[in-house]
Amino acid sequence: MKYPIGIQNFEDLRRNGYKYVDKTNFVYKLADEGKYYFLSRPRRFGKSLFLSTLEAYFQGKKELFEGLAIYDLETEWKKYPIFHIDLNTANFREKDSLYNVLNDYLTGWEDKYGARESEATLALRFKGVIARAAEKEGCGVVILIDEYDKPILQTLRDPELQAEHRAQLKAFYSVLKTQDRYIKFAFLTGVTKFGKVSVFSDLNNLTDISMDHRYISICGMTEKELLTNFKEGIGELASANEDNETETIDKLRMRYSGYHFEENSEEIYNPFSVLNTLANSRYDDYWFKANTHTFLIDILKKHDYCITDLNKAQVKANMMNNVDSNPIPVIYQSGYLTIKSYDERFKNYQLGIPNKEVEEGFLNIFLPLYSSAGDRFSYMEDELNHNTEKEALQQIKEKNYAAPLYR
Numbered sequence: 001m002k003y004p005i006g007i008q009n010f011e012d013l014r015r016n017g018y019k020y021v022d023k024t025n026f027v028y029k030l031a032d033e034g035k036y037y038f039l040s041r042p043r044r045f046g047k048s049l050f051l052s053t054l055e056a057y058f059q060g061k062k063e064l065f066e067g068l069a070i071y072d073l074e075t076e077w078k079k080y081p082i083f084h085i086d087l088n089t090a091n092f093r094e095k096d097s098l099y100n101v102l103n104d105y106l107t108g109w110e111d112k113y114g115a116r117e118s119e120a121t122l123a124l125r126f127k128g129v130i131a132r133a134a135e136k137e138g139c140g141v142v143i144l145i146d147e148y149d150k151p152i153l154q155t156l157r158d159p160e161l162q163a164e165h166r167a168q169l170k171a172f173y174s175v176l177k178t179q180d181r182y183i184k185f186a187f188l189t190g191v192t193k194f195g196k197v198s199v200f201s202d203l204n205n206l207t208d209i210s211m212d213h214r215y216i217s218i219c220g221m222t223e224k225e226l227l228t229n230f231k232e233g234i235g236e237l238a239s240a241n242e243d244n245e246t247e248t249i250d251k252l253r254m255r256y257s258g259y260h261f262e263e264n265s266e267e268i269y270n271p272f273s274v275l276n277t278l279a280n281s282r283y284d285d286y287w288f289k290a291n292t293h294t295f296l297i298d299i300l301k302k303h304d305y306c307i308t309d310l311n312k313a314q315v316k317a318n319m320m321n322n323v324d325s326n327p328i329p330v331i332y333q334s335g336y337l338t339i340k341s342y343d344e345r346f347k348n349y350q351l352g353i354p355n356k357e358v359e360e361g362f363l364n365i366f367l368p369l370y371s372s373a374g375d376r377f378s379y380m381e382d383e384l385n386h387n388t389e390k391e392a393l394q395q396i397k398e399k400n401y402a403a404p405l406y407r
Contacts, residue, residue, distance in 0.1 A: 001019055001230075001232055001233055001278075002016070002017055002018045002019060003018070003019060003233070003275045003276075003278060003279040004018040004019060004020065004049075004275065005272075005275050005276060005279060007049070008048040008049050008052060009049075009052050010049060010052040010053040010055070010056045010064065011052070011056055011061065011064055013049070014064045014065075015064070019229060019230070020068075021221060021225050021229050021271075022068050022069050023046075023050060023053065023218060023219075024053065024057075024065060024068045024069045024070035024071075025069040025070065025073075026050075026215060026218045027050075027053055027054055027057050027070055028069070028070045028073045028074060029214075030054075030185075030187070030209075031054075031057070031058075031185060034207055035183070035184075035185055035186065035205075036176065036183075036185075036186045036203075036205050036206045036207060037186070037187045037188070037206065037207050037208075037209055038187075038188045038189075038190075038193065038206045038207070038208045038209070038210070039187070039188070039189050039190075039208075039209055039210055039215070039218065039219070040189075040190055040191060040192060040193050040208075040210040040333050041189070041191070041210070041219045041220070041261075041333075041335075042191060042270075042333070042334055042335025043191060043291060043334070043335070044270075044271075044272035044287055044290060044291075045219045045220050045270070045271060045272070045335070046219040046220065046271055047146065047147075047189040047219055048086070048088065048146050048147075048189075050189075050218065050219055051084070051144045051146050051187065051189060054142075054144060054185075054187055055082055055084055055142075055144060057070070057074075058079070058080045058082055058142045058184075058185065059079055059080075059082065060077040060078055060079035060080075061077075062074075062077040078139070080137070080139055080140065080141060080142045080184055080185075081113075081133040081134070081136075081137045081139070081141045081142070082141070082142045082143075082144065083105075083109060083129075083130070083133075083141060083142070083143045083144070084144045084145075084146075085102075085105055085143075085144070085145045085146065086146045086147070087101065087145070087146060087147045087148060087150040087151065088146055088147040088150060090150070091154070092150060092151035092154045092155060092165060093154055093155060093158070093161070095161060095164075097151075098151045098164075098165050098168055098169070099122065099168065102122050102126075102168070102172060103122065106122065106125045106126060106129060109129045109133070110125065110129055112133075113129050113132040113133045113136060114129075114132050115128070115129070116128055121171070122168065122171070122172055123171040123172050123174065123175055126172060126175045127175045127178060127179055130143075130175065130179045130182050130183065131179060131182050133182075134182035134183075135182075139184065140182055140183050140184030140185070141182060141183055141184060142183075142184055142185045142186070143176065143183060143185070143186040143187075144186075144187050145173075145186075145187070145188045145189070146189050147189060147190055147191070148169070148173070148188050148189065148190045148199075149190035149191060149192050149193075149199075150190075151165040151169065152165055152166060152169070152192075152199070153191065153192065153295045154295070156295055156298040156299060156302065157298055166199055169199040170199045173188075173199060173203055174203065176203060176205070176206075177203060177204075177205055180205070188206070191330075191333055191334050192329075192330045192333050192334070193208065193210065193321045193333070208321075210261065210333075211261055211262045211320070212262070213262050213265060216261050216262055216265045216266065216268065217266070217268060219271075220259060220268035220269060220270065220271055221268065221269040221270075221271045221274060222266055222267075222268060222269070223249075223253070223257065223266075223267065223269065226252070226269055226274065227249070230274075230278055233278035233279075234248055234249065234252075234278070236278070236281055237252075237277065237278055237281050239281075240281035240282070241281070241282075241283075251283065252269070252274065252277065253267075253269075254355065254356050255273070255277075255283060255355055255356045255357050256269050256270045256273045256274050256277070256287075256355055256357055257269045257270075257354075257355060258338060258354035258355040259335070259338050259354050259355075260338050260339040260340070260354075261338075261339070262339065263339055263341070263342035263349070264342070265339075270287050270335070270355075270357070272286060272287045272290065273285070273286040273287045273357055285357045285360055285361050285364075285365070286357075287335075287357060288357055288358060288360075288361030288365060288366075289361070289365065293365070293366055293369060295334075296331065296334065296336065296366070297366075297369060297370055299327045299330055299331070300327060300331075300370070302327070303326075303327040305327050307362075307366075307367075307370065310331065310336070310337060310353070310362075311352050311353050312350075312352070313328050313331075313332075313337060313350075313351040313352070314348055314349065314350055314351065315328045315329060315332075315348070315349050315351065316347055316348055316349075317342075317347040317348070317349060318347065320332070320349065328351065332351055335354070335358070336353070336358060336362075337351040337352060337353065337354070338351065338352065338353075338354035339351060340352040
């Protein structure tokens with residue numbers, strides 16, 4: 001079996017025989033029912049691959065979707081002009097870095113659709129090229145923006161440069177509203193959603209599906225998807241570790257599941273860690289080790305937050321997207337915390353560590369990196385362990401079964 005580890009291009013995945021967990025029902029539903037969307041999910045949860053799937057769909061590449069859910073749902077397979085911006089790989093810690101990246105994209109599009117001297121800013125150029133593309137092709141354009149928030153997260157240590165990035169992005173993204181008549185579809189992804197005083201303040205036409213129960217499994221993997229698509233890999237993992245299938249599934253669930261993106265929703269598995277585990281027939285903290293955690297350290301320091309309180313964090317429902325003034329929502333959106341419960345009466349979310357991988361990652365990788373701990377490191381480690389044990393005991397008392405912290 002070919003596991004799509006690191007494969008972010010849908011066409012590459014399909015033409016080269018990699019295993020694909022079918023998410024195309026979401027593609028059809030989004031395109032059929034709406035126009036402007038935003039999705040927040042942790043890194044390496046499949047956002048880039050989903051955007052690439054959208055791109056292939058709006059390019060009318062029907063042959064790539066044979067055997068998938070959307071193949072018989074769609075009847076037109078029409079081709080649209082696409083503006084795909086990927087901010088995931090660039091370094092935005094230098095002055096003019098964001099301008100240079102956006103300018104490069106615009107220059108390429110202008111080579112195809114033309115430019116005007118009067119369009120002196122990035123926003124005006126974006127506005128103009130959208131209109132010209134729609135007029136030339138005779139249909140609305142599709143706009144796909146991956147990791148829109150990367151420039152902001154990379155400059156947490158440089159407030160002045162971050163403010164410049166925010167101003168540029170706010171003006172650039174506002175074009176999605178002013179050029180509505182030329183746009184067929186727009187989809188933005190990121191780790192975080194910055195609030196009303198930030199880059200989204202002019203984009204009241206965006207539908208945020210991050211906590212929409214209809215799209216909970218749009219990225220990541222449900223247990224049904226795991227068992228349906230990777231039975232062979234589960235068997236090989238079981239043999240390699242001298243376990244039976246039930247024990248193997250229990251280990252996978254304990255280590256990599258536990259993500260809830262809405263109250264009372266089904267649990268989602270971390271796809272990056274699951275795929276690596278199956279490919280290597282070895283359990284490890286693949287997702288946690290692959291992240292740098294720099295922005296998490298920066299935001300915790302900025303707010304002087306005590307990390308031993310992370311596993312008992314609470315946040316009001318109306319503050320879940322307020323990442324500008326509260327560190328907890330961004331830590332949740334980044335995948336380090338998940339929703340444990342919701343108090344309907346007080347509109348309050350109880351958050352906690354999702355699974356064993358994240359718990360061990362905090363203890364073994366993150367705490368040593370958190371340099372401000374200094375000689376308090378041992379105390380903080382003991383406190384985090386104490387909090388996890390305390391919660392586990394409470395769960396045992398309430399539910400009468402042995403349950404670890406992250407369940």
